Amino acid sequence: RLTGFFRQSLLHACAVWDKIKEMVSQCLQARDMAYCPYSRFPVGAAVLTADGTIITGCNVENASYGLTVCAERTAVQRAVAEGHRHFRAIAVTCDIKDRFVGPCGACRQVLMEFASDWTVYLTKPDGSYKETSLSELLPLAFTPGHLTHVPQMH
Ligand SMILES: O=c1ccn([C@H]2C[C@H](O)[C@@H](CO)O2)c(=O)[nH]1
Numbered sequence: 332r333l334t335g336f337f338r339q340s341l342l343h344a345c346a347v348w349d350k351i352k353e354m355v356s357q358c359l360q361a362r363d364m365a366y367c368p369y370s371r372f373p374v375g376a377a378v379l380t381a382d383g384t385i386i387t388g389c390n391v392e393n394a395s396y397g398l399t400v401c402a403e404r405t406a407v408q409r410a411v412a413e414g415h416r417h418f419r420a421i422a423v424t425c426d427i428k429d430r431f432v433g434p435c436g437a438c439r440q441v442l443m444e445f446a447s448d449w450t451v452y453l454t455k456p457d458g459s460y461k462e463t464s465l466s467e468l469l470p471l472a473f474t475p476g477h478l479t480h481v482p483q484m485h
């Protein structure tokens with residue numbers, strides 16, 4: 332029978348695994364909500380907050396093309412509007428089946444605003460994923476810490 336530290340570690344690993352599976356499944360579901368009549372390129376995202384909440388987003392396009400908002404930014408902005416400012420991870424998916432696709436540059440910068448250590452799960456339509464990190468996707472980043480007046484994180 333497993334006890335003490337090893338039992339705790341195993342339970343923790345299972346909890347983390349469950350959260351990843353849940354994020355992957357929710358980002359795939361969010362992709363189905365994409366509003367993308369112009370590109371016909373649906374994208375889904377799911378962010379994991381520090382308290383374990385998962386919040387999703389999809390891309391929302393506009394007839395004035397440049398006003399389009401990506402799935403990743405929709406998810407982050409929705410999470411912030413719901414009171415979250417501390418994040419752990421994001422899962423992202425699109426319809427491309429044969430390779431792992433990362434968030435666009437604008438979204439990487441927006442993720443950097445709220446944490447430098449996001450874990451990023453690049454997810455294929457079949458639910459398989461590759462784990463990476465924001466620091467890997469956006470090295471030598473410009474961050475809030477570089478401003479003289481650092482925004483207060485409450
Ligand atoms: O990381 C990305 C890249 C693109 N898109 C959206 C924007 C647009 O609606 C469509 C094609 O670029 O995909 C995202 O949501 N996330």
Ligand SMILES: [Zn+2]
Nearest residue numbers: 401435437438
């Ligand atoms: Zn983007």
